[in-house]
Amino acid sequence: MNTTNSNDQISSWTSDQLLNLGVPEQAAMHINMLVLILATALLVYLADFFSRKILVGTLHKFAAKSSTKLIEYLVRNKVIVYLARIAPLIIVVQAIPVVFADFTSLISPLIKLTDIYLIMLWVWVARALLRTFKDFLKTTETFRDKPVESFLQVLTIFLYFVGGLLIFSTLTGKDAWTFVTAMGAASAILMLVFKDTIMGFVASIQVSTNDMVRIGDWVTMEKYGADGDVIEINLNTVKVQNFDKTITTIPTYYLISDSFKNWRGMQRSGGRRIKRSVFIKISSIRYLSDEEVSRLSKIQLLKGYLEERQQEIRQFNAANEIDKSLLINGRSLTNVGVFRQYVDAYLKAHPKTHKGMTMMVRQLEPTTTGMPIELYLFANSIVWTEYEAIMADIFDHLLAAVKYFDLEVFEMPAADDVRSLQFNPVATGNMHYPMTETMQN
Incomplete structure (x- = not known):
């Protein structure tokens, strides 16, 4: 109640000043709203600026003490940018009842819009964190050649699904489970719509579990014209950079349904x-005559073999009284x-x-x-x-x-x-x- 009174006092003070200057009441209300909007925008800008400065400064201190590149990935994936927007959003939420005190019908829809934006903001933060962990895991020996991208995409889809439920609940004022129940009745349609995604996810798990393909492997899949190194494995596709520098995209599911050659x-x-x-x-x-065998014995790699072999053949032919007037008789080289x-x-x-x-x-x-x-x-x-x-x-x-x-x-x-x-x-x-x-x- 005190908050409402203070909001009214701020709004009425600026409005009274305009009325004292001779501005008509209706115009004073609109001018008052515009002035408060400009003041709120300035506060939002300052809050965004200082929050970024504080967060970036704090991260740089951690980066100086840390030997990993995790902080660098946090900055690169805009985690700081998204977190810095929370402080300005709080100011906007607090300012809406003040700015629109003379237009009370707009307060409820605007509060809903800020709630939706807050939900989206947290989804973006979570997505940026997932990308950060993906980049960080790829620098480790254990996960460097694993299809981390596939699992990231599954988590991102789940994240968007949860965000969508919360936005639906905010807009309609109904419980999120109501929407989940309605979707259960349409599960067959959802399975059809997300068939490729589900098959890709299952294939990614099988590829990873069975260690069939890793990033960096040389694979050959003639059916799709792929012959080169695997450069990316994600939920739906596997990218192969061929030796002529072209890139072939193969559906992930086909790695378990079709045959391919891995040169690992x-x-x-x-x-x-x-x-x-x-x-x-x-x-x-x-056949070779004795004279030809003698000539070939001059080849160094054959000298020992021919001498031993020729002696063995002569002993056999002599023991069996073979007529060697014809080379076909007995044993010959x-x-x-x-x-x-x-x-x-x-x-x-x-x-x-x-x-x-x-x-x-x-x-x-x-x-x-x-x-x-x-x-x-x-x-x-x-x-x-x-x-x-x-x-x-x-x-x-x-x-x-x-x-x-x-x-x-x-x-x-x-x-x-x-x-x-x-x-x-x-x-x-x-x-x-x-x-x-x-x-x-």
């Missing part, structure tokens, strides 16, 4: 797989077998192959493009450019070494091969097709 295991192992074949022309495969042994020895001696992981040279089923000699090994570097250089170095050497074993690498005929053929006249029945001048050349 390869990156942790320190080795990247090389799986490639050299296709040998089958017609170039044959083949050029492709010796080449395969050379490739194996070369890979084991190569300084850039990973010796602690699987390494083998195997012969695959012959095809129309020749007989594949497949190399299955791991480079000792996971850096893309270094990996490609290691693989190129290995196959440069092997493709050049094939000729020393009288082998040929299969390749489809080129235009030059066709032009170099010598054509003869073709006779079909009684018709003869002489060579043209182009064919002769």
Whole structure:
């Protein structure tokens, strides 16, 4: 009651001064309201200015004593800005009955507007705090590669939902539970509207719990053209920055409903797989004579193997009285077998192959493009450019070494091969097709 009397006294004093100056009563009421509004605006501005100064100064003192960047994130996410608005809002709430003392019908709606603004202000403060904690958690080792963004978005949606309920209650004057009950009847519609959000939230939990994807992982998802590093995981999408610097956005739910490749295991192992074949022309495969074996023994990587192997073969053939006038009889070395042994020895001696992981040279089923000699090994570097250089170095050497074993690498005929053929006249029945001048050349 005392507050009401003091409000009336302030308002009536300024109004009386205007009336004493000869201003009409109706005009005095409006001028009085405008003067009080200007005075309130000035007080609000000063309160906002000093509250920011005080809060920022206090935070800087804490920042000087703290070794974390939490204070910096509080400022960056405007937590200080939102908190500083509380003091001016209190002044506005207290000033409304004074400013609009002559217009009492406006007081109740304006008080409701300030209540709504206060609710929104607290929602903004809470949202800014959530963003601050998200930024801070990303600086820690434990949460650096976790999808914190997804959980933040869920909490933000819940925050907006609670804020909406409170605003509804303020506007209608009804209990917030009334609105909740009404929404329960429309739960099926809500499930349909928020289907993607709910699925994304569930997917985010599964991705995080099962440790399927982390920020910084290299993933490949051919269905969506994604091949690069994960830079963001949020409630609805996962952003992948491809190696050509484009960004592919994948729905989070598809990480658990579709298949994708995560290269984290390869990156942790320190080795990247090389799986490639050299296709040998089958017609170039044959047995080796003793003279050819002796020639190949000059290759350092094969010398010990050939001497031991040749002695074993001779003992076997002699013990079984094998007629070696034909190489097919008994046991003999083949050029492709010796080449395969050379490739194996070369890979084991190569300084850039990973010796602690699987390494083998195997012969695959012959095809129309020749007989594949497949190399299955791991480079000792996971850096893309270094990996490609290691693989190129290995196959440069092997493709050049094939000729020393009288082998040929299969390749489809080129235009030059066709032009170099010598054509003869073709006779079909009684018709003869002489060579043209182009064919002769």
